[in-house]
């Protein structure tokens with residue numbers, strides 16, 4: 001590193017030598033006390049030359065800019081969070097400001113688990129339009145347009161856009177008058193938002209196991225858990241997989257239970273020819289950045305009941321009467337979505353079929369790449385009855401004890417694999433809501449992992465990592 005440290009008194013010529021000494025194309029400038037006082041990249045050098053500075057100009061005479069540095073012992077993620085796309089090298093100093101090391105960052109080659117697809121459609125155009133119209137809160141043309149378009153796409157009567165997928169569930173429970181004293185059956189294997197919403201509604205969640213074949217809440221498990229306090233079931237279509245809707249719906253009908261579908265991970269999935277979200281008395285969606293359709297943050301409730309549609313709207317907007325302004329009929333919430341978010345959503349919906357198709361193709365490619373890795377078994381398909389969508393491509397890895405090693409192997413190729421959810425019942429805050437033994441969700445949690453799932457994945461990188469897998473991990 002010594003070759004790329006130059007004195008503040010050095011000339012441009014000397015600095016160029018420093019930059020040239022390392023492949024990173026950067027040099028560090030220090031003062032007389034050897035304290036770091038500048039960072040120069042080959043880009044800075046180019047700009048100085050173009051501005052007319054000569055090679056014998058002294059560093060002190062050049063225009064400087066602020067630079068990003070880090071102290072020894074700081075967390076790498078926190079340092080990276082302070083950088084922008086252009087910064088490739090961050091010097092690391094000790095308390096005396098002496099250079100001790102540097103951190104090299106290359107965000108371009110790192111492969112995350114999920115990334116939104118925002119630039120191949122009209123997202124920016126509509127967002128800009130919403131912004132320029134000054135309708136930046138929750139009124140404006142995009143809200144209605146997004147609600148109608150999304151509800152229509154799912155085959156439901158009405159859409160009520162809300163701030164996120166969690167409050168969508170909460171709002172659904174409130175609109176159905178589910179609260180203290182009521183029990184709501186939820187799957188053990190889901191994102192915690194499902195159960196949190198039940199608890200915040202004041203109701204008692206009852207955690208049941210999922211089925212081995214589809215990883216979704218199981219009809220038998222629901223049946224076993226019904227008591228005279230049970231008011232609702234939340235069926236979560238996990239990782240894009242539709243639940244066994246015929247069975248679950250008939251259990252709900254027979255026992256007079258409200259069915260809420262949590263479709264946060266399953267936009268566009270179908271069951272027996274109908275889209276998920278069209279089965280529940282109310283269904284909920286999330287449009288978080290890693291979901292199949294995104295608005296940044298956002299969510300929606302769908303219902304085909306006119307009455308529930310009205311109720312959801314009143315509750316979403318402070319419980320205020322629709323006829324009489326500032327007259328509050330009940331204690332409501334502010335769960336509104338902004339026009340800007342809805343604008344992004346409208347643009348996403350123009351491309352929904354393409355998005356789903358491309359995601360489907362990702363899974364096909366993954367299955368092909370991993371066909372020689374017997375330890376990996378992907379989430380099952382149940383076509384023709386069920387047509388799952390692809391949220392995060394998720395598989396079970398045979399040897400739970402080696403799952404960390406398997407993930408670490410991919411990390412060395414700059415590929416992030418992600419473990420799946422913990423069972424709710426494994427977490428102390430939810431333990432009291434589970435009475436049964438829940439072996440299946442435990443098994444999935446121990447063996448499950450998700451692969452990078454976004455539209456422009458570099459599959460060569462994945463292939464290379466798979467080719468490099470040692471036989472013991474295959």
Ligand SMILES: *Cc1c(COP(=O)(O)O)cnc(C)c1O
Nearest residue numbers: 164165166191193264286287288
């Ligand atoms: C993402 C998710 C939610 C919550 O959605 P947010 O928009 O993040 O609040 C709820 N349920 C499931 C199953 C999810 O995956």
